[in-house]
Amino acid sequence: KNEVEQSPQNLTAQEGEFITINCSYSVGISALHWLQQHPGGGIVSLFMLSSGKKKHGRLIATINIQEKHSSLHITASHPRDSAVYICAALTGGATNKLIFGTGTLLAVQP
Amino acid sequence: EPEVTQTPSHQVTQMGQEVILRCVPISNHLYFYWYRQILGQKVEFLVSFYNNEISEKSEIFDDQFSVERPDGSNFTLKIRSTKLEDSAMYFCASKGHYTGELFFGEGSRLTVL
Numbered sequence: 001k002n003e004v005e006q007s008p009q010n011l012t013a014q015e016g017e018f019i020t021i022n023c024s025y026s027v028g029i030s031a032l033h034w035l036q037q038h039p040g041g042g043i044v045s046l047f048m049l050s051s052g053k054k055k056h057g058r059l060i061a062t063i064n065i066q067e068k069h070s071s072l073h074i075t076a077s078h079p080r081d082s083a084v085y086i087c088a089a090l091t092g093g094a095t096n097k098l099i100f101g102t103g104t105l106l107a108v109q110p
Numbered sequence: 111e112p113e114v115t116q117t118p119s120h121q122v123t124q125m126g127q128e129v130i131l132r133c134v135p136i137s138n139h140l141y142f143y144w145y146r147q148i149l150g151q152k153v154e155f156l157v158s159f160y161n162n163e164i165s166e167k168s169e170i171f172d173d174q175f176s177v178e179r180p181d182g183s184n185f186t187l188k189i190r191s192t193k194l195e196d197s198a199m200y201f202c203a204s205k206g207h208y209t210g211e212l213f214f215g216e217g218s219r220l221t222v223l
Contacts, residue, residue, distance in 0.1 A: 031210065033212065035214075040216070041147075041199050041216070041217045041219070042214070042215075042216040042217060043153070043201060043214040043217070044214070045211065045212050045213070045214070048210060048211060048212070086152075086153070088153075090210075090212075095158045095160075095165050095166040096141060096158070096205065096210075097143065097155045097158050097166060098143075098145070098153075098155060098212070099155065100145075100152045100153040100154070100155075101152065102152045103152060
């Protein structure tokens with residue numbers, strides 16, 4: 001069983017739709033990252049959160065530590081949002097390494 | 111905007127050859143990482159480096175792999191004798207001590223023939 005699970009694996013949406021991607025984790029974390037990976041391969045950190053909710057533009061990330069669950073929401077989706085969205089658990093301790101989920105491939109159609 | 115830079119962006123090599131992937135982390139960061147992503151799979155942790163030494167390494171990071179920070183700015187990953195299964199995208203990342211914000215490089219794609 002993966003330590004970090006995401007759903008759905010693939011998501012197709014129409015432009016303007018509200019999108020939700022879910023993440024569940026089974027490991028202890030110091031924080032959770034939401035990352036974006038474009039077709040060229042580069043990874044960009046969107047959010048790092050350890051409690052509550054963060055918002056950046058049309059992106060909102062929430063986390064429920066008790067339930068070990070996080071969600072990434074995209075409001076008013078746009079074709080340029082098309083990418084792979086990855087949830088990654090940041091372990092604590094000296095290493096602070098990331099354990100990655102398998103990613104959600106999002107395609108937003110005009 | 112600070113950035114992590116990686117070279118080369120793509121390297122093709124023959125099986126058994128040595129490969130060095132280079133990374134320039136963000137200048138005041140203290141934690142450095144290598145991750146890899148085999149095509150179609152999720153990103154996997156390879157190794158973390160702090161205070162000029164490895165702080166943790168994964169099972170993947172066997173004796174064929176090594177990392178060093180030779181000059182205080184570069185952070186390199188060396189694969190001594192490449193295997194076909196080493197073909198992957200390798201990502202370098204660095205993290206500041208206080209903010210915890212993580213920055214990734216654009217990746218180095220390694221193809222082993």
